[in-house]
Amino acid sequence: MALVRAMVLHLFLMSFLVLQQKRECDAQESLIELAKPKLKKCGIDRIYQFGDSISDTGNCVRESYCAAHTKTGRLPYGMNFFRKATGRCSDGMLIVDFIALECDLPLLNPWEDETADFSHGANFAVSGATALSVKSLIKKKFALSATNSTLSVQLHWMDTHLKSVCSTDCPKYLEKSLFMLGEIGGDDFVYPMRNGETVDEMRKMIPQVVDSIIHGVRTVISFGATQIVVPGNFPAGCFPIILTLYMTRSSTAYDEYHCVIEWNNFIVSYNNYLLQAIHKLKKEFPNVSIVYGDFYNAYLWLQKNVIALGFNKNNVQKACCGSGGKYNFKPDMTCGNSGVPVCADPNTYISWDGIHLTQKANFWMTKWLIHDMLPQLNCHL
Numbered sequence: 001m002a003l004v005r006a007m008v009l010h011l012f013l014m015s016f017l018v019l020q021q022k023r024e025c026d027a028q029e030s031l032i033e034l035a036k037p038k039l040k041k042c043g044i045d046r047i048y049q050f051g052d053s054i055s056d057t058g059n060c061v062r063e064s065y066c067a068a069h070t071k072t073g074r075l076p077y078g079m080n081f082f083r084k085a086t087g088r089c090s091d092g093m094l095i096v097d098f099i100a101l102e103c104d105l106p107l108l109n110p111w112e113d114e115t116a117d118f119s120h121g122a123n124f125a126v127s128g129a130t131a132l133s134v135k136s137l138i139k140k141k142f143a144l145s146a147t148n149s150t151l152s153v154q155l156h157w158m159d160t161h162l163k164s165v166c167s168t169d170c171p172k173y174l175e176k177s178l179f180m181l182g183e184i185g186g187d188d189f190v191y192p193m194r195n196g197e198t199v200d201e202m203r204k205m206i207p208q209v210v211d212s213i214i215h216g217v218r219t220v221i222s223f224g225a226t227q228i229v230v231p232g233n234f235p236a237g238c239f240p241i242i243l244t245l246y247m248t249r250s251s252t253a254y255d256e257y258h259c260v261i262e263w264n265n266f267i268v269s270y271n272n273y274l275l276q277a278i279h280k281l282k283k284e285f286p287n288v289s290i291v292y293g294d295f296y297n298a299y300l301w302l303q304k305n306v307i308a309l310g311f312n313k314n315n316v317q318k319a320c321c322g323s324g325g326k327y328n329f330k331p332d333m334t335c336g337n338s339g340v341p342v343c344a345d346p347n348t349y350i351s352w353d354g355i356h357l358t359q360k361a362n363f364w365m366t367k368w369l370i371h372d373m374l375p376q377l378n379c380h381l
């Protein structure tokens with residue numbers, strides 16, 4: 001595993017250096033500064049991840065129903081992860097993988113791999129998982145997802161895990177642990193979207209979804225967590241899936257980056273609601289570092305700096321793996337279906353399959369996020 005980590009880091013440093021040689025001097029310096037591993041100084045010894053497909057490193061593919069409804073268990077998913085399809089929704093590594101590498105820790109094992117080692121933490125995220133419980137989704141009459149491993153189920157797994165490793169003094173055991181509570185909540189809105197609900201209808205669900213996430217934060221604090229990252233959501237109005245589903249001739253529907261305004265406004269409302277809830281919680285728990293993971297602005301930064309970061313500006317809103325239409329995305333011909341092509345170089349694309357990011361985009365997302373979050377984490381720098 002250590003060898004694998006070294007190889008992965010080497011790979012990234014190499015591609016990074018090549019990238020650097022092509023850039024202007026000042027831009028070069030700021031990017032080099034950004035690329036340095038910084039999280040290591042925090043002395044984090046374990047990471048616990050809760051979430052959905054943004055962070056799933058192999059749970060869905062270990063649930064029979066979920067596995068039968070995902071394409072992530074086979075290539076081209078994982079084509080840049082030593083050509084191994086692990087269940088990650090990307091061509092390679094995810095944000096949580098890069099965070100683990102930054103901490104000098106092994107990549108987190110998926111909880112549903114019963115033989116795996118969890119001494120450095122565990123990954124409870126499952127593709128399709130919602131923040132709301134199955135019961136409340138059924139109440140809303142939303143078609144159920146491919147998994148029932150919702151946030152409350154994932155928290156229950158963590159509880160079970162702790163009972164086996166630290167029954168007497170869990171706060172001590174978790175003293176240097178980092179908790180990633182999300183991204184989760186995005187899938188809660190996918191089901192109403194599929195049911196044809198309007199964005200305004202979805203807005204009404206925001207308080208309930210955020211409450212559920214905040215309940216999750218309280219639960220991990222009760223376990224003994226002292227460093228918690230709570231990510232918001234991406235500006236999905238810039239993603240091929242939303243650009244395709246909400247396609248319109250009206251130019252006023254798009255912002256300066258050709259993202260769907262209505263959709264991004266919805267995400268901003270959601271993120272602001274979450275941010276306010278986090279502020280309240282911070283007052284209640286002054287001794288716990290609760291940090292908002294600003295996926296929204298990290299992504300906008302990526303989009304603004306596509307050229308400096310080595311992406312191809314013609315590919316910014318196209319899926320690397322997919323087929324058809326302006327955005328290389330068709331709902332019934334998505335990545336992983338037979339006959340769906342993959343782009344020649346995923347490193348020049350931000351979007352992997354129209355919904356999830358490429359490894360390269362995840363790498364730069366992580367760099368921006370760490371730069372943003374580090375001063376707020378309890379790191380004694």
Ligand SMILES: *[C@@H]1O[C@H](CO)[C@@H](O)[C@H](O)[C@H]1NC(C)=O
Pocket residue numbers: 065066134144145146147148
């Ligand atoms: C999830 O739970 C519901 C209700 O209990 C059940 O009908 C459904 O089959 C379950 N789905 C999966 C994927 O296990």
Ligand SMILES: *[C@@H]1O[C@H](CO)[C@@H](O)[C@H](O)[C@H]1NC(C)=O
Pocket residue numbers: 287
């Ligand atoms: C918070 O930390 C301070 C200083 O370490 C300590 O004195 C105090 O008891 C802590 N408060 C709570 C509520 O844990």
